[in-house]
């Protein structure tokens with residue numbers, strides 16, 4: 001075992017310390033999860049190259065139990081958003097996120113995924129994946145070096161470690177709402193804004209009538 | 213300012229019936245052709261004069277003159293200077309005859325010009341948007357079209373630093389969501405996104421050519437698919453397992469490189485070019501500074517030492533790119549990740565050199581007008597020597613030994629995705645794809661730039677034009693690059709690394725320039741129009757990954773669906789460059 005998962009204050013006889021642990025449910029649950037957080041095999045842009053380098057032998061993601069990248073969202077735990085999120089791509093990204101089973105985490109890797117980065121001003125660029133998805137860890141850099149990515153993933157492990165079965169969202173009684181998939185209209189439309197857009201339209205129409 | 217390789221009278225002789233004039237604007241060159249006669253002109257150009265390779269097609273919006281211009285650069289596939297020709301049309305009705313019938317390689321580029329500039333190409337078989345989606349409002353590269361975060365026409369934005377301090381963020385000036393303006397009559401409830409349906413419908417209407425009871429099915433690959441090298445998408449019509457038709461769909465990583473580039477100052481664009489083909493940033497830098505240096509003339513002539521460093525860096529980039537390409541190619545073949553690990557191990561050593569010299573592993577931002585940004589730090593020269601004289605040749609031989617004669621590799625890749633030399637030229641394929649088809653065309657030789665004419669190296673070409681040959685070309689090109697670096701390291705002189713003082717704001721005289729280099733993926737060109745201001749008026753990238761894809765359907769038709777993956781892998785695309 002790489003670390004002590006025993007809860008403090010229990011005396012375990014020395015001969016049994018290798019085989020028995022007295023711990024809390026949360027601890028053992030999180031311990032298992034944090035060393036098997038499988039990322040989704042999903043590269044968006046330049047940052048994905050550094051992600052691949054991180055997975056390769058020099059930096060070796062497998063030290064963290066994360067080397068198994070799953071191409072299918074249904075088998076993945078972590079979405080590493082590695083690159084620029086464009087308007088044309090964001091419906092797919094949201095759909096992929098919705099298809100991931102709970103528990104799931106989102107890591108925004110690099111300046112683009114965190115806030116648009118160098119391309120923020122672009123007409124086809126979403127300024128940060130957090131406009132649509134709940135992000136757990138942001139990793140700065142353009143691109144973040146493999147070391148920075150590893151640091152970010154360790155932060156994610158820390159975060160997983162602090163969660164408790166008592167209040168995690170996937171064990172709550174009420175269903176978890178899916179994130180509505182953005183629509184490619186004349187520009188990108190967030191379905192959550194539709195009421196606003198409609199009322200603007202009506203306001204304008206009414207305005208038109210008055211003018212007549 | 214492209215040097216003229218022809219006299220206008222000589223050219224005119226070939227075109228009795230067609231009105232052509234020389235472009236006489238200051239700093240411009242090339243011919244202006246009568247719009248209606250463009251197709252005839254191109255036919256004569258191709259068949260009589262031998263300009264069989266259409267390299268680049270792009271549009272320019274001359275808003276002040278109320279005119280749109282389409283600029284073409286054609287070459288002879290045997291080498292030499294370009295023939296540049298243009299047509300000019302009024303802005304209100306920009307219609308130009310399509311050249312797809314003469315040069316099929318214009319297909320995607322014309323679609324791009326339609327998408328981004330709204331220039332209609334009459335007679336184009338499939339004039340749909342290519343980078344943005346169908347239904348998007350407006351043609352974004354037009355000068356009077358403003359993006360949501362628009363502040364001013366050109367950087368640096370005064371609004372962000374009103375008093376030279378007090379920094380404002382883009383969001384402060386232009387809050388997210390409020391900045392998007394939908395067309396006046398846009399009703400979300402009536403919105404019907406047509407693009408997808410039309411795409412699938414177009415794929416369905418195929419005739420069967422036998423009476424076997426196989427079903428035609430349509431398969432969508434991507435944009436999230438482990439083998440498409442990023443966010444690329446293909447829609448395939450299959451009969452059994454055989455590909456009947458394939459339609460590439462792209463734009464999922466369209467980052468508005470050109471629009472942003474036209475707002476930036478010249479210097480600001482260098483780091484952006486890194487992000488085009490993010491596996492070979494140094495080569496991208498090279499092409500861009502070359503184009504701007506052409507405009508700037510003598511005062512931006514690189515120093516001797518800088519020329520050598522540039523070549524060394526560009527060739528290291530080629531090695532690292534080809535290593536990556538070979539690794540991913542084996543991945544696509546199903547040798548999951550192991551060959552990739554071997555390839556990446558060597559690539560990391562090159563990354564170390566880049567990091568030591570430029571400060572970053574993959575986004576180097578290293579070239580400057582008239583030189584490079586930094587000199588080699590102590591120890592790097594020795595490291596390079598060690599790498600190219602000892603380690604890399606050994607390791608490449610090792611890769612060669614493991615892969616080249618591997619039974620599985622050969623069976624899977626020989627005779628797959630064949631492109632004949634004529635097709636390769638017609639589709640404007642470039643780089644290893646072109647050379648594997650038996651056309652020994654390499655910009656480093658055909659129109660040498662920098663100091664490439666000082667080195668002794670072979671242009672690698674092979675004859676089968678299949679996936680296997682593309683792999684072999686890449687492997688051999690690594691060896692040639694090693695040779696070039698060896699020579700360059702031996703000859704490199706001491707001295708300054710930049711011509712004059714490094715400048716924050718460069719002066720670029722008005723005019724146009726087309727700079728091209730042989731990037732690892734093929735001919736990478738930058739077309740730049742300057743109007744004398746600190747920002748380029750037009751900034752266009754001729755992206756080899758994008759144009760090589762024009763031939764993808766052709767290569768895949770008739771092969772099995774599993775092979776489309778390796779055919780795509782053998783083109784070696786990078787989405788940052790494909791979509792820009």
Ligand code: SF4
Pocket residue numbers: 045046047048082083084109110111112113117118141142143144487
């Ligand atoms: S943050 Fe930088 S490296 Fe990463 S995707 Fe964006 S531009 Fe590329």
